[in-house]
Amino acid sequence: MSNTTNRIVVVGASLAGARAVHSVRAAGHDGPLTLIGAEPHLPYDRPPLSKEFLTGDQEPGSLALDPDGAYHDLDVEVMLSTHAVGLDVAARTVAVAPAAGGSAETVPFDGLVIATGAAARSLPGTEGIRGVHTLRTVDDAQAIREGLDAGARVAVVGGGFIGSEVAASAKARGCEVTVIEAAPAPLMRGLGAEMGTQVGALHGQNGVELRLGVGVDGVLGADRVEAVAMADGSRVEADVVVVGIGVVPNTAWLEGSGLQIDNGVVCDEMLCCGPPGVYAVGDVARAPNGWLGPLRGSEPVRVEHWTAAVEHGMAVGRNLVAPGEAQPYNSVPFVWSDQYDARIQIAGHPDADDEVDVLVGSGRSFLAGYRRNGRLSAVMALDAIRPFVRFRRLLASHPSWDDALELAATLG
Numbered sequence: 001m002s003n004t005t006n007r008i009v010v011v012g013a014s015l016a017g018a019r020a021v022h023s024v025r026a027a028g029h030d031g032p033l034t035l036i037g038a039e040p041h042l043p044y045d046r047p048p049l050s051k052e053f054l055t056g057d058q059e060p061g062s063l064a065l066d067p068d069g070a071y072h073d074l075d076v077e078v079m080l081s082t083h084a085v086g087l088d089v090a091a092r093t094v095a096v097a098p099a100a101g102g103s104a105e106t107v108p109f110d111g112l113v114i115a116t117g118a119a120a121r122s123l124p125g126t127e128g129i130r131g132v133h134t135l136r137t138v139d140d141a142q143a144i145r146e147g148l149d150a151g152a153r154v155a156v157v158g159g160g161f162i163g164s165e166v167a168a169s170a171k172a173r174g175c176e177v178t179v180i181e182a183a184p185a186p187l188m189r190g191l192g193a194e195m196g197t198q199v200g201a202l203h204g205q206n207g208v209e210l211r212l213g214v215g216v217d218g219v220l221g222a223d224r225v226e227a228v229a230m231a232d233g234s235r236v237e238a239d240v241v242v243v244g245i246g247v248v249p250n251t252a253w254l255e256g257s258g259l260q261i262d263n264g265v266v267c268d269e270m271l272c273c274g275p276p277g278v279y280a281v282g283d284v285a286r287a288p289n290g291w292l293g294p295l296r297g298s299e300p301v302r303v304e305h306w307t308a309a310v311e312h313g314m315a316v317g318r319n320l321v322a323p324g325e326a327q328p329y330n331s332v333p334f335v336w337s338d339q340y341d342a343r344i345q346i347a348g349h350p351d352a353d354d355e356v357d358v359l360v361g362s363g364r365s366f367l368a369g370y371r372r373n374g375r376l377s378a379v380m381a382l383d384a385i386r387p388f389v390r391f392r393r394l395l396a397s398h399p400s401w402d403d404a405l406e407l408a409a410t411l412g
């Protein structure tokens with residue numbers, strides 16, 4: 001691709017998209033570069049939305065991913081409040097429409113980066129009931145924050161990472177909090193049952209009620225929420241309900257484009273979606289990760305991790321601008337979560353059927369290892385930052401379980 005004439009378009013103005021525009025310039029593209037985003041805001045950071053932003057310790061101004069003027073300095077045309085509504089791969093155009101409504105126009109591209117992330121799944125039938133929220137954007141977080149008055153009854157539907165963090169933040173604001181989780185333990189999808197139970201105990205230790213193993217029938221209240229109706233016939237009274245039941249990748253605008261859509265945009269290990277010059281990054285991308293090969297084969301995976309979005313964004317500039325120098329994506333997966341006063345860190349790929357053992361520490365500060373086919377497949381640390389750093393580094397070399405035991409012995 002010539003560096004002077006060809007236009008690169010990045011759709012999705014958040015973490016992966018923002019890192020992509022930086023990497024496209026760093027890779028030497030000095031032609032037109034456009035960043036298109038549905039939200040009215042410049043790219044901002046989402047992890048604080050369930051943590052410091054909800055507790056009131058962080059304000060919207062401090063969420064920006066880049067300093068003022070960064071996109072001007074990078075000579076990026078930024079189109080905010082603009083939805084991509086269609087992709088024509090053959091014509092090499094993206095159809096866009098104003099978020100407020102209005103007629104669509106087409107934006108031509110030579111290179112395209114799809115970075116449209118994911119949207120929070122909502123509870124069917126709750127639309128229009130005041131006090132019921134999902135959490136994905138800063139506007140969602142603002143609306144939740146306004147309802148977290150001391151003494152308010154907060155029901156969190158879903159005991160995954162985001163639900164657990166919201167519960168902790170609401171508790172810090174003096175609310176009465178109940179976490180409702182249909183599985184027998186919180187965080188099961190991320191950590192498996194055993195560690196989900198151990199980490200989920202943080203809720204009880206911090207005065208948050210846990211309702212486990214029972215589903216939700218719906219939300220009661222005509223105009224404003226009054227309670228959550230449980231599948232066993234009971235009710236959880238609530239002034240605020242936050243629904244944290246996962247996300248769906250934002251791929252509706254790609255329907256009919258010919259790209260392979262299957263729980264995200266399916267890409268190769270270079271993040272290319274098939275047609276030359278078309279790439280996907282971040283939460284919307286389902287791509288192979290070379291590191292997972294020995295554990296899971298080359299099956300493409302979609303992850304919802306901040307670090308993967310950054311790494312994809314940083315890699316895509318080089319892959320797009322200098323495809324001859326493209327490198328397959330290969331990285332130890334990493335995700336963290338802050339709940340109450342605890343830091344949870346996970347590296348690798350824990351699977352529900354992996355065996356789990358505590359390798360370092362005990363009680364409220366420990367590191368557990370996940371074992372698959374004689375290998376260390378992942379580690380999870382609860383307030384054990386230093387051992388975690390050592391094990392995260394070890395994971396890069398695909399250690400055996402014995403290697404893990406050896407390192408654990410040196411860490412006491």
Ligand SMILES: Cc1cc2nc3c(=O)[nH]c(=O)nc-3n(C[C@H](O)[C@H](O)[C@H](O)COP(=O)(O)OP(=O)(O)OC[C@H]3O[C@@H](n4cnc5c(N)ncnc54)[C@H](O)[C@@H]3O)c2cc1C
Binds near residue numbers: 012015017118
């Ligand atoms: C509350 C919260 C807390 C989190 N905490 C953690 C954490 O502690 N640790 C961790 O590792 N990860 C965390 N994450 C996950 C992390 O923030 C995501 O992995 C990351 O934001 C993914 O970035 P992305 O750019 O791929 O997608 P997104 O951040 O979802 O951004 C996609 C952007 O594309 C826009 N878009 C969508 N469709 C269109 C369209 N058709 N046209 C134009 N624009 C469009 C969206 O509006 C959005 O701005 C958290 C996420 C949330 C929501």
